Amino acid sequence: MTEIKLYNTLTRSKETFVPIDENNVRMYVCGPTVYDYAHIGNARPVIVFDVLYRLLRHVYGTEHVVYVRNITDVDDKINARAVKEHPKISLNAAIREVTERTTRQYRSDMLALGNLDPTIEPRATDNIAEMIEMIEVLVKKDHAYEAGGEVLFDVTSMPDYGKLSNRNLDDMQAGARVEVEAHKKNPGDFVLWKLSNEKQPGWKSPWGRGRPGWHIECSAMSERYIGKHFDIHGGGIDLVFPHHENELAQSRCAHGNRHMANVWMHNGFLQIEGEKMSKSLGNFYTIADLLETEKFGGRKWPGDVLRLAMLMTNHREPIDFTQKRLEEAEKSLNRWKSVMLKLGLSFGEENREEYEALGPCSKLLTHLANDLNMSGVLAELHRHAGGDKEHNAQRLFGSLNLLGVVMFDGMQAFEKAQSEGPVHENADEIETKIAARLEHLNNKNWADADTIRNELTAMGIKLNDGKNDAGERITTWELV
Structure with a gap:
């Protein structure tokens, strides 16, 4: 069997990948927040982890690899976009229109880039009960508390908080603007649940009608679909802190585990x-x-x-x-x-x-x-x-x-x-350039003709010069 080595952000080293179960290799990758069309930077993690998914399937067998990539369809950015685009319909209907449209576009874009569908593509809104249950566990274990209309995770309750992002909690606390959110015990504490007003989407919970924080969503979905402890967690480098750091904290503290994922992988910026x-x-x-x-x-x-x-x-x-x-x-x-x-x-x-x-x-x-x-x-x-x-x-x-x-x-x-003949995405442009080059050749403008030839070469086009039966210059082209 091919040996796979992966760089682990958690340990800052390249390690031999050993799955927890070779017959059930599990990977979770953070997916889009569907409030707008995905930009080209969003495509990079999808492509990177699609290649890894293909490699894992090749090595362990298609039926033995589970790839989860979520859809975040509850978020304040979605709410704002829905109100802006559809002010005359109900908020729930507006949110549904925005999220459905952007999700369809996202799937179409990813398919066009050659990506396989993930094995499971859960939506945050289908997993609210699981989020509430995890928050209840965190509160019961004294890792979370209610304050200022929110349920917050207490970062000091986890001794090695900051390990993934290589940040020292004391340094983070010292550099924070404590006065901005005085209801927190610690400036680094983050939201698990926040109350909703009548103009915001919300769900019933022990703490009142509200909605989840961003980080709890992925912790709940990864647990539901691939377990409390799985093989690989991936995403862009921008997610290391705070999103992945906070996911890791929530999940470990809720489950009492040493690990959430064995390998944390991140792609670079674009x-x-x-x-x-x-x-x-x-x-x-x-x-x-x-x-x-x-x-x-x-x-x-x-x-x-x-x-x-x-x-x-x-x-x-x-x-x-x-x-x-x-x-x-x-x-x-x-x-x-x-x-x-x-x-x-x-x-x-x-x-x-x-x-x-x-x-x-x-x-x-x-x-x-x-x-x-x-x-x-x-x-x-x-x-x-x-x-x-x-x-x-x-x-x-x-x-x-x-x-x-x-x-x-x-x-x-x-x-x-x-x-049927050479084809190129810009065939009309190529023909125009060739015609211009022929004119330069006929006028003995050698430098300008060479410039066009170089431009076409850079596009992957090879030119073949010759003459027709009438002795006139002609040029054909082919893909290199």
């Missing part, structure tokens, strides 16, 4: 063209923006290109999401797809079962199992793309399929398009 993504900077892009509009780089970007661009950096490192990165990803994808066809693979229906059973390159699998080492993975993909045997094409497809980057249906469409 920025756009060297800057933090921000609406005020005009560089805020939803996944739908990139897939369906021409807002970034003046064109639409296919889902497989976006996915590969995300995977070109190891998951714990920050990503600078640039147009150049997307162009590089597209060039590599077109080359790999073309190589598979040139080396003899044919994606007719009669080959589907055989091809989808193809395994990855063994060296690539070793790299992937080494904390999702994508630099090694990419090196192996390029190595097979440089081969000249059908075996190389088979390993290339098997590896890309495992990564969720290239699937059979996508290759089937690519093969059909290739049989």
Whole structure:
């Protein structure tokens, strides 16, 4: 069996992954708060943990891996958005419209990026009873208390609070603005339950009609669906504190466990063209923006290109999401797809079962199992793309399929398009550039002609110059 090694944020070391039960490998990843369409930064953890999910299924068997990714559909941001967008209907109806619409879009976006559905996708609103029950346990065990219309977790009741985020509680207390929330015993105490007024959604509880705090939601859902102690908990690096730290505290104190999850994994931040993504900077892009509009780089970007661009950096490192990165990803994808066809693979229906059973390159699998080492993975993909045997094409497809980057249906469409002539997402733009270059050549503007050739090369386009029967310059093109 392939040995998997994962970097554990809790221990700050890379460790050999040993599941609690090989026949029931369990992973929980924090999902979206569905008040708005997901932005491209939200896609990174989904892609990272989808790749890990695929790896775990490959090693332990599909039927032995459970992946839970929640939907947070109760949150004050959702309430505010619902009131703003639908002021003339009831709050409950407005909330339902916002959450249903954004959840549908989220699922559509994740599918377009090549992600598998999680095994279980629970909604927070379907698990309120479990949250209330956990809060009752915390109060009974003196880990929580009522104050100021809230139920709060007492961070001093947990001796090693702050271990996950490597923060010292005394330092956190000393640096806090105690006067802002004077009803708390400690400035770091966080909300488990808060009362709702008549204009806010709420549920009956021992402490009055109210709604849960954010952190308790994931603790209750992870317990319900994969138990009090499970294998892997994942999310973006921004969730380490306070969300994951507080989840860990609640769950351990409620259950009396030493661990909540054995491995805590986090992916790095994403920025756009060297800057933090921000609406005020005009560089805020939803996944739908990139897939369906021409807002970034003046064109639409296919889902497989976006996915590969995300995977070109190891998951714990920050990503600078640039147009150049997307162009590089597209060039590599077109080359790999073309190589598979040139080396003899044919994606007719009669080959589907055989091809989808193809395994990855063994060296690539070793790299992937080494904390999702994508630099090694990419090196192996390029190595097979440089081969000249059908075996190389088979390993290339098997590896890309495992990564969720290239699937059979996508290759089937690519093969059909290739049989009809070269195809590119920006075919009209390419033809325009070629026409402009021909004009420069005819006018002997060599420098301008070379500039256009270089632009097309960067897009993964190879030009073939020649002359027609009348002796006129012509240029054809193909995908590299």
